[in-house]
Amino acid sequence: MVPIAVGGLIAWAIAGLVCLLARDWLADTGRTDWLWTCLAGLLVGLPGLAVMLRHDAHRRRRQGRVSPAEPPTAS
Template sequence: MLPFALAGVAAFAVTLLILLLAGAPQDWIQICVAGLLWGIPGTLTMVVHDRNRKRRRALTHPEFHVVDQA
């Protein structure tokens, strides 16, 4: 689900930039700012949750190996 959350935050950021350059109504700009402000902490929460889930699963299932993609 993390790629979808990142795509959503990126979509709000790009849309905000376009609306700022186009001089769009203030309501639309506020919606994009709200999407960014809610999306960033939500995405970070998902990252931490996924990291902890992998760690817990590796502890309870020895056959499960965590592979770092970074």
């Protein structure tokens, strides 16, 4: 899931840059909200990426403790 989140963040960043380049046109047509939407998408995606990174780290840690070939030991 992390690559998908990173891809989404990159897409929002590129869309935001395009909106910045077209800022005058957006203002003329009353679509300045598009720039703010890109910023919101980027800012909401960052905590989502952090959650996914943490989830993957926990999953790797769980898989590292018990390999699928051997049964778990009683502690």
